[in-house]
Amino acid sequence: MDAPDDSSHYFIDFTLAEIVDMENLYKELGDQSLHKDFCQTVASTFSCSVNRSGKSSITWKQVQSWFQGKLKQKNQVKFKAVPSPPLQIVDLSNPSFAVNATCGQRRKGWFSFALCKASDVSDLAFEAKSARDDAWYDVSSFRTYRVLRTGELEVRVRFSGFDNQHDEWVNVRTSVRERSIPVEPSECGKVNVGDLLLCFQETEDQALYCDAYVVNIKRGIHDHRRCNCVFLVRYDHDNTEEPLGLERICRRPDE
Structure with a gap:
């Protein structure tokens, strides 16, 4: 690194x-x-x-x-x-976010995420995408920031559960976003075909949270405690498809 x-x-x-x-x-x-x-x-x-x-x-x-x-x-x-140097300090006099992320929660045996916005840094959380595996992880903290000559803003991310050897520079526009939300059984109706989800993908080599789009939904009869719906998703990074239960998907926050 x-x-x-x-x-x-x-x-x-x-x-x-x-x-x-x-x-x-x-x-x-x-x-x-x-x-x-x-x-x-x-x-x-x-x-x-x-x-x-x-x-x-x-x-x-x-x-x-x-x-x-x-x-x-x-x-x-x-x-x-x-x-001129490749980096310069950006003038963030009217920023879209203020970085002060905290987390440490766990979600379904994997990482949960934390994001902070300028409007309410106490209640929101960031998740950031790693270039190493295209997976999204908790943000423990943002160490510093820089602006490239192209005008793109990058932040130095410390992922939760990792030390500074795994810090990464990530693009704010493409690789930092508000935390995805675990879906409760009573909320499965909020998930629709075409939606972007954060899904728990398990393979022989690894298990990661990755972006995927809903291809089809098989609705099942259930109550507020248990959901039997099956969501067919297509992972964005490798185009593979997989049917998943509610416990392995997280939806994006409402706009």
């Missing part, structure tokens, strides 16, 4: 939501943001936030170090006549 980009080392202690705030503060105040009193105020605000529950507190020196890193970047760009 490749290591995080060196230029982003001072982002590690902060969530993306906090980085967004500091980006905006630096844009407004410039080198005035280096003052100790100001950094203490920012650190105290972050540490007292409900979004940092369960995480270590932020110190004023960490905040100051972040602003110093921004100032250093600015000076390098100003005085160093070299080609």
Whole structure:
């Protein structure tokens, strides 16, 4: 696995939501943001936030170090006549999400997922797609972020249950999304032909949660405790088809 980009080392202690705030503060105040009193105020605000529950507190020196890193970047760009780097810090002044993911729950013997949106980071959760096996996993945390020259935003993901050797850069647009939802017996009517599901695929070599589309549904008689419906799905990554019971499928959240 490749290591995080060196230029982003001072982002590690902060969530993306906090980085967004500091980006905006630096844009407004410039080198005035280096003052100790100001950094203490920012650190105290972050540490007292409900979004940092369960995480270590932020110190004023960490905040100051972040602003110093921004100032250093600015000076390098100003005085160093070299080609532009492949990565740059994105201006997320109006982000679609704020990264502060937590999880640790288990679902059907496999990984559950956690996603956090700017509107309500306490109730939602992220799942991220690994390039290694095209499967979706829990997001334990987002370590840092970067913007490619193409304008695509990527985040460095720590998968739940894995150490930093398995961290991956993933594309936010294609490989990070709101958590899929286990389907209760009373909710099977919400699943229809053509729907995208997250399905538990078992083979001789591995067992993973992968994307699949519903090809056909054989409805069965059941109650709110047990569902006998059979869902024929076609996996997106290999086009194989398999009939599954309700216990092996998760639906996408309602739009």
